[in-house]
Amino acid sequence: MAIEADKKGHPRKVTVGSASAPFALNLTEATRARPQHLRSWYRISSAASHSSSWLVQQASALDEKGQLVMYADADTICAATLSVLAAFEDLTHTLGTYHGRDPRRAVATVQSRTKAVLMRQARWRDQMRRDIHELYG
Structure with missing residues (x-):
């Protein structure tokens, strides 16, 4: 080596x-190779690659004492989780193939977890819509 x-x-x-x-x-080449992962990868990586603070700014606020606090943004959490799952899916496929094993069952397990994250995100968005309707009519 x-x-x-x-x-x-x-x-x-x-x-x-x-x-x-x-x-x-090269993130551009990587996202071309796996276009289904593009949105989550871009959301997480763009803040770092563009030296931007928007990701932190949208997840921070002042509490009742004027102290800076961080809170969870559902879309950011989902994007980060999807990015990790996408990498894990690729790694599972690569390692299975490298070791002469059929990776389809293991990859399907990762894909089912990815679907579960997407379904959770949809529930969070639906709840947000209900909350907004309740607050503002």
């Missing part, structure tokens, strides 16, 4: 035998 460094000494690529892989991840 060999690790190649860039001009600054940071790891650039790893080579094992005849196979090599870069350390850098």
